[in-house]
Amino acid sequence: MAFNIRVYGILINDKQEVLLSDERRVGKEFTKFPGGGLELGEGIKDCLIREFDEELNLKIEVGELLYLTDFYQKSAFNEDDQIISIYYFVNTIEPQSIKTNSLPFDFEKDAIEAHRWKSLKNIVKEDLTFPIDQKVVEMLKRGGNEVYANRF
Template identity: 50%
Template sequence: MDCSINSQNQVLLSDESEYGQCFTKFPGGGLELGEGLIDALKREFVEECNAEIEVTGHFYTTDFYEKSSFNDSQVISIYYLVKAIQPLQLPFKTKVFDFDENSNQSFRWVELAALTANDVTFKTDKTVVDLLKQSIS
């Protein structure tokens, strides 16, 4: 997962619909076999956002148990701070779950000052929102 914060102090969120559920999370995804964490994050950003990123630092690793929302596995999430090498060229939305036709994902910038744990779906992302808020106060 990543925490992408732009020069306007906004955080990038991904609204998605998968497995019959709608959810909001930080961009990112899972590892593929044989892949390292940074390589996976860079790949996910290219796949989801068609953009190359620079990882600027580790932010948080899950330190509690969380069951996957999609199967019976355990989730361990690792969050990095990232910045895009070039400005993101995405159709940013302002409304939650505002998907284009034939798409199950959309992106929004949310003011960090206005961001709350209720803006994201999963427990680990809620924890990271709280930590991000603490880091700016």
Template identity: 50%
Template sequence: MFPFNVRVYGILRNENNEILITDERTQSVSFTKFPGGGLEYGEGLIDALKREFVEECDLKIEVVRHIYTTDFYEKSSFNNSQIISIYYEVQPLEELRIDLKHRPFDFDDTIIADKLEVFRLVDADKLQVNDLTFKTDKRAFEIFKNLINR
């Protein structure tokens, strides 16, 4: 039996037309993606996304609409599981309080940890598909851009 890994992510665009992304380093791999993470057993997608935003960003969110669900095979970069990712547009219910960086992968090199994570707000008109690492994030962002540019 091959395991599935269900992931849920939020695309947050603020009133200044900026999109929240995260730069992460784990297991010596660096990547840029949307905030979110893994579904825990017994948890629904929306609850998981809300939990992930509180854990990662200290931010309560509201889910606005579904954007995309993986429709192709994607193997995990970290193990032998198949990734299924679900993306939602989200809006903050409070002011963003996390430390925001302006440069990609602007980690504090004095911190020794298994996972490093920093956040950036990037102008939606300047964020490019290739700024994102994973194929599912790229596809979700293409769909999102088409929705907001209608």
């Protein structure tokens, strides 16, 4: 068994919408928060900065830690891996520059990734595919505006 460390960013715009990532990999479609896997020799925050740059061509500021996985979760892609996910609030001065779609899985030709905003008021855990992301949605719903106001 190996540990697979994943780092994700919770980006909330001024309309109180959170950014989601719809992806297609190894024959599966799924929705998650933007972010990805920690590489050997990389710091956790550096990983998140790199992932946002690679996936969204977006410079971010990493804010407050929101959540670190506190339960066992087997990888959906490799049954020998245990997933450890880390979630930070992130901020950018240019959220309007993110190319987004309004519909889930609205991929451009040959694309494997698309992004969209989802209202925090209307998001439900079932909007995300993986159990850890679903727990984070519940935390965001429970947290209310005071959580978002104190994230930096």
